[in-house]
Amino acid sequence: xxxxxxFLISIVTIALSFQCALSFGAISVDLAQVWQALFxxxxxxxxxxVIVELRLPRSILAFIAGSGLAMAGLILQTVTRNPLADPYLxxxxxxxxxxxxxxxxxxxxxxxxxxxxxxxxxxxxAMSALLIVARSQPNQQVESMLLAGVALxxxxxxxxxxxLYWSDPQAISAIVFWTLGSFARADWQTLWLPALxxxxxxxxxxxxxxxxxxLLLGDESATTLGVNxxxxxxxxxxxxxxxxxxLVAMCGGVGFVGLMIPHIVRFFISQASFAGLxxxxxxxxxxxxxxxxVARSALNNQELPVGVITAxxxxxxxISLLILRNRSIA
Numbered sequence: 161x162x163x164x165x166x167f168l169i170s171i172v173t174i175a176l177s178f179q180c181a182l183s184f185g186a187i188s189v190d191l192a193q194v195w196q197a198l199f200x201x202x203x204x205x206x207x208x209x210v211i212v213e214l215r216l217p218r219s220i221l222a223f224i225a226g227s228g229l230a231m232a233g234l235i236l237q238t239v240t241r242n243p244l245a246d247p248y249l250x251x252x253x254x255x256x257x258x259x260x261x262x263x264x265x266x267x268x269x270x271x272x273x274x275x276x277x278x279x280x281x282x283x284x285x286a287m288s289a290l291l292i293v294a295r296s297q298p299n300q301q302v303e304s305m306l307l308a309g310v311a312l313x314x315x316x317x318x319x320x321x322x323x324l325y326w327s328d329p330q331a332i333s334a335i336v337f338w339t340l341g342s343f344a345r346a347d348w349q350t351l352w353l354p355a356l357x358x359x360x361x362x363x364x365x366x367x368x369x370x371x372x373x374x375l376l377l378g379d380e381s382a383t384t385l386g387v388n389x390x391x392x393x394x395x396x397x398x399x400x401x402x403x404x405x406x407l408v409a410m411c412g413g414v415g416f417v418g419l420m421i422p423h424i425v426r427f428f429i430s431q432a433s434f435a436g437l438x439x440x441x442x443x444x445x446x447x448x449x450x451x452x453x454v455a456r457s458a459l460n461n462q463e464l465p466v467g468v469i470t471a472x473x474x475x476x477x478x479i480s481l482l483i484l485r486n487r488s489i490a
Contacts, residue, residue, distance in 0.1 A: 361402075
């Protein structure tokens with residue numbers, strides 16, 4: 161499929177998904193009211209305020225989070241040449257959650273920049289441990305990073321649980337709900353940071369797409385083509401950590417998006433292309449929009465944690481992927 165039809169289909173899909181996301185919820189709103197609220201906003205109209213002040217920033221954050229996590233997963237799968245790589249499975253998401261929970265429990269700070277900084281430090285700690293393990297076994301880097309990532313994920317989860325155990329009981333419920341993933345904290349004042357990081361990350365991936373594709377050929381082949389493999393891998397791992405950290409600070413723990421979306425897109429279009437990177441980011445955003453719709457609409461007067469839904473879908477996808485890989489090898 162050529163780029164123009166693919167681009168048009170993507171735009172239409174995103175527009176319809178946003179309209180549905182703004183319509184569904186505790187208060188049902190028809191599409192005409194959604195358009196009226198967007199283009200003829202009346203502050204005194206309760207429906208307009210619900211759409212513009214609550215649902216719209218939440219939907220934008222869900223789209224940004226889905227896009228960023230899909231790109232983070234694609235980065236990890238590319239630089240490690242492991243189709244099972246994912247920020248959640250590699251312990252990066254757990255490290256970021258550990259940083260946020262530690263800051264929140266010790267200081268009670270809930271500011272976006274402070275939480276993002278703590279999450280980034282936690283994710284860098286996890287990624288540094290992964291790199292140390294990988295360098296200790298250079299002949300089995302990919303396998304070592306995956307196994308170490310799973311172990312680190314459990315380690316940081318245990319440390320987070322220990323911090324929660326010693327925390328103020330009044331704050332535990334809020335922290336636990338946040339760790340399960342939610343877009344309820346979305347507001348217009350804090351959207352700029354995740355949007356900026358996701359846009360910068362997408363630009364970097366588009367700029368470096370040729371060298372990233374060279375990594376898929378193997379370290380020796382990439383070095384022969386003039387790629388500084390160690391430096392490129394380190395830069396992309398830090399970028400993936402930054403992406404994951406900012407999104408975890410805003411949304412909590414949302415897993416398996418970075419695993420599923422690159423795989424699904426790979427069935428239809430090559431991610432080595434310019435369009436493939438865009439479609440991966442857009443598909444992650446659309447997927448997360450619909451997950452948020454389900455989270456808000458599945459139960460009456462209640463909201464399901466987003467991370468629970470993505471974990472349920474992702475675990476089934478992960479098991480199916482393992483079964484398919486084993487059959488192809490056999």
